Amino acid sequence: MSTVAEAPTFVPAPARVSLRSAVPLEVLRPIRLTLMITYLLGYLWWLRVKGLPIDRISVAISVGLFLVCAFVGKSWRTWGILLLDCLFYSAMWLAYERTRGAADEGLSVLGVFRFPHQLQVESMRNIDRALFFGNDPNTVLQDHFWERSIRWYDVVASITYMTHFVVPIVAMAVLWATSHRQWVRFMKRFATLLVIACALFVIVPTVPPWMAGSPKFPYRLIHELHRDAGRGFRHLGFTGFTNDYRIQLSNGNQYAAMPSLHASFALIVPAFFLPWIRPRWLKALVLLFPVMMLASLVYLAEHWVIDGLAGWAIAGGSFWFWNRMERRSRAGRASRARAALTASEAAA
Amino acid sequence: MDPPKILLESTFLRAIADPADDHHQRAVGSYLQLLQQYEDRQILLVAVSDHLRLFRTWRHVGPLAPVDELYVGFQHRRAAHRALQLAANDDPDRALTLVMCERHSVTRVATFDPFFAAYELELTPSATAGIGRADETSIDARAVDGS
Numbered sequence: 001m002s003t004v005a006e007a008p009t010f011v012p013a014p015a016r017v018s019l020r021s022a023v024p025l026e027v028l029r030p031i032r033l034t035l036m037i038t039y040l041l042g043y044l045w046w047l048r049v050k051g052l053p054i055d056r057i058s059v060a061i062s063v064g065l066f067l068v069c070a071f072v073g074k075s076w077r078t079w080g081i082l083l084l085d086c087l088f089y090s091a092m093w094l095a096y097e098r099t100r101g102a103a104d105e106g107l108s109v110l111g112v113f114r115f116p117h118q119l120q121v122e123s124m125r126n127i128d129r130a131l132f133f134g135n136d137p138n139t140v141l142q143d144h145f146w147e148r149s150i151r152w153y154d155v156v157a158s159i160t161y162m163t164h165f166v167v168p169i170v171a172m173a174v175l176w177a178t179s180h181r182q183w184v185r186f187m188k189r190f191a192t193l194l195v196i197a198c199a200l201f202v203i204v205p206t207v208p209p210w211m212a213g214s215p216k217f218p219y220r221l222i223h224e225l226h227r228d229a230g231r232g233f234r235h236l237g238f239t240g241f242t243n244d245y246r247i248q249l250s251n252g253n254q255y256a257a258m259p260s261l262h263a264s265f266a267l268i269v270p271a272f273f274l275p276w277i278r279p280r281w282l283k284a285l286v287l288l289f290p291v292m293m294l295a296s297l298v299y300l301a302e303h304w305v306i307d308g309l310a311g312w313a314i315a316g317g318s319f320w321f322w323n324r325m326e327r328r329s330r331a332g333r334a335s336r337a338r339a340a341l342t343a344s345e346a347a348a
Numbered sequence: 349m350d351p352p353k354i355l356l357e358s359t360f361l362r363a364i365a366d367p368a369d370d371h372h373q374r375a376v377g378s379y380l381q382l383l384q385q386y387e388d389r390q391i392l393l394v395a396v397s398d399h400l401r402l403f404r405t406w407r408h409v410g411p412l413a414p415v416d417e418l419y420v421g422f423q424h425r426r427a428a429h430r431a432l433q434l435a436a437n438d439d440p441d442r443a444l445t446l447v448m449c450e451r452h453s454v455t456r457v458a459t460f461d462p463f464f465a466a467y468e469l470e471l472t473p474s475a476t477a478g479i480g481r482a483d484e485t486s487i488d489a490r491a492v493d494g495s
Contacts, residue, residue, distance in 0.1 A: 016465075016466060016467055016468050017466055017467050017468065018467075018468045019446060019449055019450040019467060019468060019469070020450065021434070022431060022434055022446050022450075022467060023427060023431050023434070023446050023447050023450040023451075024427050024430040024431060024434065026423070026427070026451065073423065074421075075419060075421025075422065075423065075424070076421065076422075077419050077421060078419075078421070175349075178349060179349045179350050181350055181392075182349045182350065276349060330386065330387050330389065330414070331387055333386075333408055333413045333414040334383045334384075334386055334387040334413075334414055336408070336409065336410070336413040337379075337383055337410070337411050337412065337413045337414055338380070338383060340409075340410045340411040340413070341364075341376055341379070341380070341411045344367055344411065345367065345376070347367075
């Protein structure tokens with residue numbers, strides 16, 4: 001204080017210049033933002049009028065359009081990286097679809113070895129009964145709650161079920177547009193989960209609960225269960241979606257029940273974003289989502305409980321593995337840098 | 349979403365890479381602290397690709413192994429060219445550094461160049477300790493600002 005008082009000639013240093021005033025505005029940024037907002041509005045309109053795009057091609061087109069909007073004004077190199085990412089993304093889903101198809105009749109490895117098609121009819125149901133003291137969670141839930149009229153929990157269960165087709169894709173698109181580093185981190189975990197899930201679809205093709213009770217199939221393990229995951233969604237006026245969904249279902253592998261990708265995707269997305277969520281109550285709320293998903297899957301007769309638990313376990317394992325690998329990679333790069341510095345000091 | 353980025357400016361990179369540089373010891377001391385923070389996932393180390401290329405031959409090898417490059421595209425060079433007219437300097441490298449900081453939301457810079465003290469950037473303290481007398485006004489200004 002006294003120094004200032006004794007220095008009347010003190011001239012304050014000029015205020016520091018903000019970067020925004022020193023660097024010209026990125027001309028295409030407002031255009032990019034406008035395009036992204038327009039896309040979002042267009043997507044919502046499409047969702048309301050035509051339904052939710054869920055088949056792989058429609059989803060790929062919708063993600064592609066979003067990325068074109070989000071990458072306007074980025075460098076050619078960034079576009080090149082995006083192209084490579086898209087190829088990887090497409091290859092991943094293509095492999096997934098092919099493996100799902102192969103699970104229907106067993107998988108031949110180079111024409112030499114063939115995984116037999118050992119359909120699991122009772123095993124998952126028996127595990128569920130062991131977990132729930134002799135009760136079938138699917139039948140118990142439907143017996144208590146399923147009614148002819150649509151109740152609020154039908155809408156909640158249906159919406160939760162349908163988020164499977166949107167939430168992971170939105171997460172990927174947002175990460176793609178905001179941080180390529182985080183996109184890569186997410187995709188490592190996601191792809192690992194898909195690979196393990198596809199392997200299990202081939203090794204343990206499983207009869208899902210709705211099929212186990214359906215008179216159209218010969219199993220009849222439990223009494224017939226209602227299967228209409230879209231009815232709560234339809235109740236909200238999204239008719240277009242359900243039609244597309246039925247077409248999609250008829251093309252899918254109906255025995256791809258173990259593990260549940262619905263359950264694992266519902267865990268992997270919140271778990272990835274959890275470190276950025278500060279309030280504990282919000283963390284707890286976010287982690288409630290996978291629990292809601294599993295409850296919905298069981299109520300809607302889409303999966304056994306053990307399918308969902310297995311999905312969670314694989315998602316957890318994928319996180320554990322990649323967290324460890326990334327920690328090792330960081331430590332390796334830092335220690336290589338320290339060693340090189342020490343070597344250059346010694347040489348000097 | 350990423351941890352805060354620390355941009356290693358070309359004077360800092362040179363000081364690390366060249367044991368004969370005046371700032372070498374200070375740079376190494378500061379860099380070792382940054383490496384620890386990097387390992388603890390508190391920060392990311394980045395450098396402008398044009399600058400990094402001069403001091404690193406292979407990625408993930410040598411003293412700059414943990415440093416990620418901020419790739420300079422045509423639009424960055426164009427912006428740097430226009431920034432030369434806005435900023436009171438005639439050094440394209442400095443202008444490019446400012447552009448890359450702005451475009452990649454970098455607010456912390458490790459540097460021995462007093463030029464950057466005039467901007468709203470948090471300069472790595474141990475690095476700025478080496479700045480000469482002519483730059484002390486700027487550093488005092490930061491203290492007055494409470495930054």
